[in-house]
Amino acid sequence: MAKVTVNDRVIEVPNGTSAMDAIFHAGYDVPLFCAEKHLSPVGACRMCLVRTGSPRKGPDGNWILDEKGNPKIFWMPKLVASCITAVTDGMVIDTLSDEVKHAQSGMVELTLFNHPLDCPTCDKGGACELQDRTVEYGLVEKFYHPNPMELPMYTRYEMTRRHVDKHHSLSEFIVLDRERCIHCKRCVRYFEEVPGDEVLDFIERGVHTFINTEDDGLPSNFTGNIVDICPVGALLDQTARFRARNWEYDSTETTSLDDASGAGIIVDTRSGVLERIRAAERREVNETWISDAARFGHEWVSQDRLTRPLVRRDGKLVEASWEEALAAIRAGLAGVAKHEIGLYLGGNATLEEGLAAVELAEALGTPHRDFQGRTNSPATAFPATTFAELLDAGFVLVLGDPSEEAPTVHLRLSEFSRGLKPAAALNHGTPFADLNIKERMERRLEKMALFSAYPARLAKWAFASGVHAPGAEAALLTALLGQSQAVPDGVSPEAVAWTRQRLEAGKAVIVLGAAVLNDPLAAAKARALAEKYGAKVMCMTPAANARGLESLGLYPGKGGVGWTESGLKAAYYGFLPTEEQLKATGFRVLHLTHLSPLAERYADVVLPNQTAYEKRGQTVNLEGRVLPVEPAAINNGEADGAVAALALLAEAAGLKPPVRLLRQAAKTLHDQYKLPPLGSLWAGKAASFSSPASAGSLYLRPSMWRREQLVGAVAKVVQVCLEASPETARENGLIDGAVVEVESPVGLERATVRVVEGLPAGVMYLPALGAWSGRSLAARVLAPVEGAHD
Numbered sequence: 001m002a003k004v005t006v007n008d009r010v011i012e013v014p015n016g017t018s019a020m021d022a023i024f025h026a027g028y029d030v031p032l033f034c035a036e037k038h039l040s041p042v043g044a045c046r047m048c049l050v051r052t053g054s055p056r057k058g059p060d061g062n063w064i065l066d067e068k069g070n071p072k073i074f075w076m077p078k079l080v081a082s083c084i085t086a087v088t089d090g091m092v093i094d095t096l097s098d099e100v101k102h103a104q105s106g107m108v109e110l111t112l113f114n115h116p117l118d119c120p121t122c123d124k125g126g127a128c129e130l131q132d133r134t135v136e137y138g139l140v141e142k143f144y145h146p147n148p149m150e151l152p153m154y155t156r157y158e159m160t161r162r163h164v165d166k167h168h169s170l171s172e173f174i175v176l177d178r179e180r181c182i183h184c185k186r187c188v189r190y191f192e193e194v195p196g197d198e199v200l201d202f203i204e205r206g207v208h209t210f211i212n213t214e215d216d217g218l219p220s221n222f223t224g225n226i227v228d229i230c231p232v233g234a235l236l237d238q239t240a241r242f243r244a245r246n247w248e249y250d251s252t253e254t255t256s257l258d259d260a261s262g263a264g265i266i267v268d269t270r271s272g273v274l275e276r277i278r279a280a281e282r283r284e285v286n287e288t289w290i291s292d293a294a295r296f297g298h299e300w301v302s303q304d305r306l307t308r309p310l311v312r313r314d315g316k317l318v319e320a321s322w323e324e325a326l327a328a329i330r331a332g333l334a335g336v337a338k339h340e341i342g343l344y345l346g347g348n349a350t351l352e353e354g355l356a357a358v359e360l361a362e363a364l365g366t367p368h369r370d371f372q373g374r375t376n377s378p379a380t381a382f383p384a385t386t387f388a389e390l391l392d393a394g395f396v397l398v399l400g401d402p403s404e405e406a407p408t409v410h411l412r413l414s415e416f417s418r419g420l421k422p423a424a425a426l427n428h429g430t431p432f433a434d435l436n437i438k439e440r441m442e443r444r445l446e447k448m449a450l451f452s453a454y455p456a457r458l459a460k461w462a463f464a465s466g467v468h469a470p471g472a473e474a475a476l477l478t479a480l481l482g483q484s485q486a487v488p489d490g491v492s493p494e495a496v497a498w499t500r501q502r503l504e505a506g507k508a509v510i511v512l513g514a515a516v517l518n519d520p521l522a523a524a525k526a527r528a529l530a531e532k533y534g535a536k537v538m539c540m541t542p543a544a545n546a547r548g549l550e551s552l553g554l555y556p557g558k559g560g561v562g563w564t565e566s567g568l569k570a571a572y573y574g575f576l577p578t579e580e581q582l583k584a585t586g587f588r589v590l591h592l593t594h595l596s597p598l599a600e601r602y603a604d605v606v607l608p609n610q611t612a613y614e615k616r617g618q619t620v621n622l623e624g625r626v627l628p629v630e631p632a633a634i635n636n637g638e639a640d641g642a643v644a645a646l647a648l649l650a651e652a653a654g655l656k657p658p659v660r661l662l663r664q665a666a667k668t669l670h671d672q673y674k675l676p677p678l679g680s681l682w683a684g685k686a687a688s689f690s691s692p693a694s695a696g697s698l699y700l701r702p703s704m705w706r707r708e709q710l711v712g713a714v715a716k717v718v719q720v721c722l723e724a725s726p727e728t729a730r731e732n733g734l735i736d737g738a739v740v741e742v743e744s745p746v747g748l749e750r751a752t753v754r755v756v757e758g759l760p761a762g763v764m765y766l767p768a769l770g771a772w773s774g775r776s777l778a779a780r781v782l783a784p785v786e787g788a789h790d
Contacts, residue, residue, distance in 0.1 A: 002089040007096050014424060018433040019082035019093055020048050025426045028095050030082055031104055031133045032432065033111070033184040033231045038287055038422075039193055040437035041083035045111070045184050047133065049079040049103045051094035079103050083433040101140055108138040114162045114207070115232070116179045124233030126246035130182065162207060171217040172713040173224060173238055173296050178210045181234040187211065187226040193437060194289055195222040196414045196461070217717075221407055221704060224295035228279055228288070239296050239713050240268075240276035252632040253280045255619055256294040257348035257544040257612035259704065261408035262621025263290045267613050272635030273302045274613060283422060283430060284679070285387065285621065291407035297709035301611050306595050307637020310606040317600055322638065322648065328605050329652035332587040333570055338364040338653055342571035342585075344563050345554065345642055347373030347543025347771050349574060350617030350629055351675070352665035353642035354549040359658035359668075360646050367557030368568055372575045373543030373771035375514060377523035378687035380550045382530070382537035384624030385509055386681065387412050389536055391421050393509040395502040396448045397480075397535075399473060399526070400513015401456040404702040405540040405773065406622060409511065410458060417443045417461045449499040451476055451491060453515055454701055454723075454765055455758060464498050466491035469760035470699040470776050473516045477525035481532065490760060508535040514542050514702055514774025519693040539622060542702075542773040544612075548620030551684025552673070562691055564745075572649055574609065574642050575771075578745050591645045593636075594708070598747065607648070608639035615641055616662055618669070624681045698742070698779035700768035707746065707769040722751040722766055722781070725759040732764070732781060743780040745772050 001012045006026035013022050018041065023030045033045040055071035058064050063071040073092050079100065082093070094100060112134065119125045139145075144156075164178045188200045188211065197220040203212045211234075227237045249268035256263045264282030268275055277298050279290040309325035310317040320328070333341070341364055343357045349371060361369040390396065390412055402409035415421070418441040423431045449464040450456060453472075459465040468476060472488035479487045479496045480503070487496050502508070510530055516522045517539060530537050543549070556562050563577075566584035574591045582588060582602035590603045593611050613632045620626055643665060647657035659665050669675040676682055705718050722742055724734055734740070736755040741748045744766060751766060759765065764779050 002087045002091070004087050004090075005092045007094060013087060013426065015087075016435055017087050017426070018431065018435050019050060019052060019080070019085040019087055019091070020433050021426055021428070021431040022087050023050070023082060023093060023095055024428040024432065027427070029136075030095055031108070031137050032083060033129065033133070033182060034186065035083035035433040036186050036190075036229050038430075038434060038437070039186060039189050039229075040439050041081075041433040041435070042185060042189070042439070045107070045182070046081055047104060047107050047111070048082040049100060049107065050082045051097060051100055052076050052080055052085060053092045054088055055090045084435070086435055098142075101137070102143050104137045105140045105143060108133055109156070111182050112138075113157070114179075115182065116161060118180075122180070122233035123236050123241055124230075124246075128233060129231035164210065169238070170213065171223060172716045173292065174218060174227065175236050175238050175241065176211060177234050177236070180232050181211055182232055183209055184231060186229045186231070187235060189439070190226055190229060191220065192440065194225070194411060194414065195220050197222075221291050221293070221403055222289060222411070224292050225279060225289050237276060237296075239299060243275040244270040249275065250633040252630050254613070254630040254632065255627045256290060257619065257629070258291070258294045258297065258706070259406050259408075260541045260544050260546060260622040261286060261406045262544075262619065262623070262625060262627045263294055263408050265290060265294060267632040269633045272633060274298050274632065274634050281430065283425070284625065285623070285627075286408045286411070287422065287430075289408075289411055291704055293407070293704040293706070293709065297705060297714055298613070299712035299714065300594070300708045301613060301634065303711065304594060305636055305639070306592055306606065306608045307639060308608060309638070310595070310603070312604050317595075317603065317606060325605055325607060326648055326652055329589055329649060332589070332604050333653055336570045336587065338655075339366045340368070340569045341366050341653065342368035342561055342568040343646070344369070344571065344577070345371045345549070345574040347371055347545065347575075348612045348619075349545060349549060349642055350615055350619055351545070351548050351552065351669055352617040352659075352662050353615075353646075354545070354552045354554045355665045355669060356643045356646045356659035358552050358554050360650055360655075363650065363655050363658050364653065367560030368571070369554055369560065370556055370563040371543060371546075371549045371554050372563050373541065373546065373773075374550070374555060374563060375517035375541060375546070375774075376691040376693055377517050377520045378550050378555075378689060379517060379539035379541045379546050379622075380684060380686045381523070381527065381688075382512070382539055383683070384547065384622065384681070385536040385538040386623045386625070390509050390538060391416050393536070394447070394505060394507035396509045396511060397499060397503065398448065398450040398458065398462070398511045399452070399476075399516050400511065400540055400774075401452050401454070401458070401702055402511060402513075402540060403457045404704045405513050405542075407704055409538070409540060413448065413458060413461070417445070417447060419444060446502075449495070449502065452513070453699060453760070464495035466495055467758065467760065469763055470515060471519065471693075471695065473519055473522035474525055477522055477529055481525060481529055503529070503533040503535065506534060508533055509538060510535050511538045511540065513540050517541065518774045520690045521693070541622065542768075542771050545619045547622065547624055547684065548618075550687040551620070551682070553685070553687070555687055555689050572646070574645075576746070579747055589649065591642065593639070607645050608637060609645070610636060610639050610641045614639070618666070618675070618678065620682060620684070624683060626676060626678055626680055626682050628678050694775050694777060696776045696778040697762060698764050698766060698777045700744075700772045700775050700777065701765045702773040703767040703769050705767070705769060710769070720749060720751045720767055720769070721754040722764055723754045723756050723759060724764045725761050726755050726757065727761050728759070728764060729753065729755045734781070741782040742766055743782070745777070748782070
């Protein structure tokens, strides 16, 4: 620890702490633009100038003393940028002298030199760091208005400001206003240091400098974070632009249920409409970063919402009250045995909703219960591994694609490959300037190996990697166990041997994707591999709350029908099942947020559901961490969650609802299931089930986007492509660029054929866009459309 004096306060901070964070730790403030949490500071803006000094020792090894007998402070000849200055024991930092205030005020003036005065039309107004710094440090009267008898001088600018390109689209999600850019370099450093995608840089020099990319758009899954860290209105979210002023939003901090990572988000609504999503700081999970799917995939929420129940009358669905829906369900269940009723929740169901389904299934005596996205092998069969343990590992073996399956894992592996760990919290929270982060840090490739069923982005950080055919995961794991000399095509024996050696060294973590979890044999081999080498395991499940719902027992009992199967006399679905399932079900109650053609055709009763942004409850992420889910102020009419819908179903079946209220469910979770407080880790009960793996030549490739998100800007960015190797394309008569229809679990899907070199032969790839991630199905490609060839 280093003892530091900040103005008149003596504090102790860890060695290596930046002077900036020491100032904040002492309770003082300092203006900043360039330094941001988790980004390496470069001192580019010079806003955080301070005066520093330290004692020195003489030739005799003793402190040089002043006239009072105290160690003499030798001040630096010039002011220094506090964000890049590491503290030393005995350092003195001055932030209140006239010299410091004059310099900081001058830097504000220089920053405003060419900045446009368009605050009334700028979306950053009210949340702009430049506005705040200008008010706090800009015009100091003693420097700019020394004579009180003269009229006040509000500005010294007599020249015309520069005029450059405005409203320049970097992508469908991000727009750049070059006039507002103050060249702080936060966005450039973010792409290099956080996701590891170097796509932005400074172009030209001097007053002509601007930010741009040579690529078409921003090729990254994490572009939206630059909107949060931009200190001015230069980088803006196009999906939320001009929707409201910052002070008009109702903001709710909650948990993203887009994937199993459990990233913290802030949902901004206005007049009952979801307008914007931002990242919330959650140090243990996502730090301050979220994926583009979590940030931009929200436009579907307020479009054509289902706000009232629908019941089928004379062959058509018509609006009804909840009482009328109850009567329709009661009539539909007449003659259906209670043990023949199926209960199926969405993969983003909360723990409270899962408990309500489990308790009702027990009351009905039905084994037919499940949740969408449950893998064929349980994730809870592996003890959960935290992100802290992942960063502390000596070696990580990845079997899957974290960039698409669990984007937060991608970001943590980016830190892991550079040997970084989150800085310890100080009084003000996470340090702003982590001096352990350097520009262009070397990636330590020997710390990671990655094998996947298609080329994955993270392979560039792995010393050993390979692309194998879907379904070859079990063979690969057998080779890693040393039980076979044969390796799958696309994986070299040398890569397997090197990976085995690194596993033998110990302190390893194995990251499993959906493809492994959907193959019971591969999952069993992965468990044996972890036990053999004492490795920890992290499971990237397609369902956001898979660990929590599995721990509650929400999976089929003996003889039960799973969420991908059909053949029930009556069923409640908290998601849209396949057409085959709907056809084979006698009485169908669908609990949906939006009405779809399939629901309109087959549903007997449709209840309005809540989206993940409107739920209240708790969820469990892939670490086993209990996280809060809070409802945002979204106008959803009469929509209600699964707890209320299942209580209605219980009454229709002639039972007293086992769980009727969220508070009742939360108390049961605490008392009976020993659920710990929010933020804590919950081991839960390991599930025990095994479903056969599906087989076929169509592989549903993991994607961070979900099908319902493909509207608005997302629909322009995310293209549904049927990918195949050149030989596979020739065998199936597919031509690059042709548009075909593919039979998928949701029906016919229109896709553009893309011929890709390096893909395994005999397999076609289609984005899963949801819960079917990592599964193989029989391929049925129908006649090309829009002028495509046979």
